[in-house]
Amino acid sequence: RPRVSARIAGITPSATLAVDAKAKALKAEGRPVIGFGAGQPDFPTPDHVVEAAAAAVHDRSNHGYTAAAGLPELREAIAAKTLRDSGFQCAASQVLVTNGGKQAVYSAFATLLDPGDEVLLLAPYWTTYPESITLAGGVPVQVTADESTGYRVTVDQLEAARTERTKVLLFNSPSNPTGAVYPREQVEAIGRWAAEHDIWVITDEIYEHLVYDDVKAESLPAVVPEMADRTLILNGVAKTYSMTGWRVGWIVGPQDVIKAAASFQSHLCGNVANISQRAALAAVAGPLDVVHEMREAFDARRRRIVSLLSEIPGVECPTPEGAFYAYPSVKAVLGKEIRGQRPKDTVELADLILREAEVAVVPGEAFGTPGYFRFSYALAEKDLVEGVTRVADLLAEAR
Numbered sequence: 001r002p003r004v005s006a007r008i009a010g011i012t013p014s015a016t017l018a019v020d021a022k023a024k025a026l027k028a029e030g031r032p033v034i035g036f037g038a039g040q041p042d043f044p045t046p047d048h049v050v051e052a053a054a055a056a057v058h059d060r061s062n063h064g065y066t067a068a069a070g071l072p073e074l075r076e077a078i079a080a081k082t083l084r085d086s087g088f089q090c091a092a093s094q095v096l097v098t099n100g101g102k103q104a105v106y107s108a109f110a111t112l113l114d115p116g117d118e119v120l121l122l123a124p125y126w127t128t129y130p131e132s133i134t135l136a137g138g139v140p141v142q143v144t145a146d147e148s149t150g151y152r153v154t155v156d157q158l159e160a161a162r163t164e165r166t167k168v169l170l171f172n173s174p175s176n177p178t179g180a181v182y183p184r185e186q187v188e189a190i191g192r193w194a195a196e197h198d199i200w201v202i203t204d205e206i207y208e209h210l211v212y213d214d215v216k217a218e219s220l221p222a223v224v225p226e227m228a229d230r231t232l233i234l235n236g237v238a239k240t241y242s243m244t245g246w247r248v249g250w251i252v253g254p255q256d257v258i259k260a261a262a263s264f265q266s267h268l269c270g271n272v273a274n275i276s277q278r279a280a281l282a283a284v285a286g287p288l289d290v291v292h293e294m295r296e297a298f299d300a301r302r303r304r305i306v307s308l309l310s311e312i313p314g315v316e317c318p319t320p321e322g323a324f325y326a327y328p329s330v331k332a333v334l335g336k337e338i339r340g341q342r343p344k345d346t347v348e349l350a351d352l353i354l355r356e357a358e359v360a361v362v363p364g365e366a367f368g369t370p371g372y373f374r375f376s377y378a379l380a381e382k383d384l385v386e387g388v389t390r391v392a393d394l395l396a397e398a399r
């Protein structure tokens with residue numbers, strides 16, 4: 001018998017973490033690597049959050065377990081924040097606090113899916129989604145959009161992919177990896193289509209506050225209220241408050257589903273670290289001005305990276321409207337000769353760029369769409385300019 005179960009052996013390791021690890025290893029050897037791989041803001045966690053956590057550590061009443069579904073005060077604050085930011089009204093009992101948005105993704109699928117249930121997965125997708133769906137026994141059905149539509153799928157495409165087994169549509173706007181944001185009319189059309197066909201929606205809103213140019217991230221169950229009873233909203237503090245390492249996320253959904261997911265969580269991990277929940281409470285109940293400052297900084301870098309990438313021959317970069325990623329197509333460069341090599345796909349080209357230009361980018365293969373690179377612009381502007389310039393200089397050699 002195999003030592004590792006087929007279920008776990010079948011997981012593809014996270015490609016974004018792999019690129020980051022390669023870049024870190026080169027850096028440790030003293031190489032001047034510039035990394036565009038990281039999916040985390042490069043700002044410190046806000047002071048008032050750190051102070052709340054420090055006070056919580058010294059208060060011994062925070063040293064025990066909390067309820068599996070989370071601290072009651074935090075669940076209340078998340079319900080209030082959901083109304084403030086998404087315009088969606090819910091009770092504290094409709095909130096489950098999870099170990100980061102990642103666990104919210106897995107728990108949502110584990111709670112909704114039976115073996116063979118199909119999930120419409122909009123591509124380019126975040127690397128973790130298909131693995132979570134498969135682990136939970138579901139079948140990911142990829143629906144792909146390219147740069148010609150700003151990486152947004154249409155209802156016609158969804159309808160063409162729908163079968164008797166379709167149970168869930170996974171929606172993520174603003175998107176990782178493309179930064180695409182669906183406008184209200186499109187969210188409404190997709191929500192109505194889901195309602196008509198009794199399809200559940202899992203909507204990942206983790207980048208809701210990182211939107212630019214007066215664009216607004218719309219929350220599907222607020223736009224289409226009849227979907228409220230069949231939608232799970234996923235969110236967390238990682239991206240909004242620069243709290244990736246604190247590991248707090250959540251699911252908002254109908255009470256029966258949240259109760260079931262909380263029962264699962266009570267066996268899976270008990271509860272999220274009490275101190276982290278206190279920190280998250282300070283974050284979600286606190287002001288958004290620090291968030292707006294981070295957004296300004298990201299916006300300046302966004303403009304810079306899009307303009308630099310667009311100048312490279314063979315690179316096509318739609319302007320992302322949200323998150324902190326640019327997702328250019330480099331299809332025109334593939335198959336050409338660069339420094340004696342002819343990369344045939346973006347995995348090979350990313351490897352060549354890391355070796356020859358000492359710049360780390362994540363190949364589109366990690367997001368279900370070969371032919372693209374994801375550049376995270378969560379790095380200092382000076383490094384951003386230096387990194388893209390190195391890539392431009394290398395690709396200029398393509399013949």
Ligand code: PLP
Pocket residue numbers: 039099100101102103126172175176204206236237238244247248249
């Ligand atoms: N959802 C999306 C789209 C993400 O990009 C991420 C992080 O990269 C997450 C969820 C989960 O974030 P975390 O587990 O750090 O809260």
